[in-house]
Amino acid sequence: MSVRKIKAPKKPSKTILPSAYPQMTSAAAMGLLQALRNPQVCADAARIIADKAEDLRHAVLGHVSRMEQAARDFDLPAVFEQAHEIRGLAGNAGLAATGRIANGLCKYLDATQRAGVKPERSLVVLHLEAIARAARAEDEATRLGNTVANELAVLVDKKLAEINDSATG
């Protein structure tokens, strides 16, 4: 005799409306909204980000050195970790192309790890070299940096599609 599994009925979900949970007072909310819309506050905040760029650029260069060391040690998780730090900081350091290339490397390493396939060494090396070169360039925002970032992005997309195909096929 076969035993039929009976699915237990789902418990109803409970919705808690904003009026029923603790929030900041309306006076505080009003003050905060005024500050958020104050052009002077917005300009000051934008200047704070711009002023931080040089510090962040030094930080990115430190992560690039650590990423290169991790690559020499064949420590792929550490390469990912450093590339992730780079993609997080590079944009605010004025290193947009570096950030895009690091993002591509992270996406690729993440996809290979999830699919349980070995990353292609040549693709990883290509990214490592491009990241290092772009981050250390005097003027990273050159057409060259952006071209390299674009071409590597196309390559990564192609590899991600291959990984996806082999996983679903």
Added chain:
Amino acid sequence: MSGATFGYLKALVIEDNVHMRTLLRSLLVALGMKQVYEAANGADALEILRDKRPDLILSDLSMKPMDGIAFTREVRLMEDSPNPYVPIIMVTGHTERHRVEAARDAGVTEFLAKPITAQNLFLRIAEIVERPRPYVRCENYFGPDRRRRAEENYTGPLRRHEDNGGETESI
């Protein structure tokens, strides 16, 4: 929730990278927040959460020993959570879909992708203040309603109990 006026609002910044942490803190101070606390990971942040009870949290995703997803889950689900409804903005460089979905399913309120801009950060905070979302409690989730709006032309699966004729309870 603290203080009657804006000056008394408290914020917590959780970020393992000291440069990014300082930057986020400076932006909140520029906004006029006087009490901005910092933590380098989720475990340290839980201590501050209990002690200081912030009104707003900005959290990174990747941190050790406790990352932003585990931290959010703890805030939302632990029995002695000081405020399971506290808004959490996840500030992250992660663009992989599965990570974003994991953060959403842990109960994150808003996402802010790096590189950060003052405009984007302020928009997320304004969204939280102006349009606070209902919270949903069900068998496997507690957090802000993940359905941001009712799509008239939605054709995907209807997974909620009430979608299939069941009842929901609103308070």
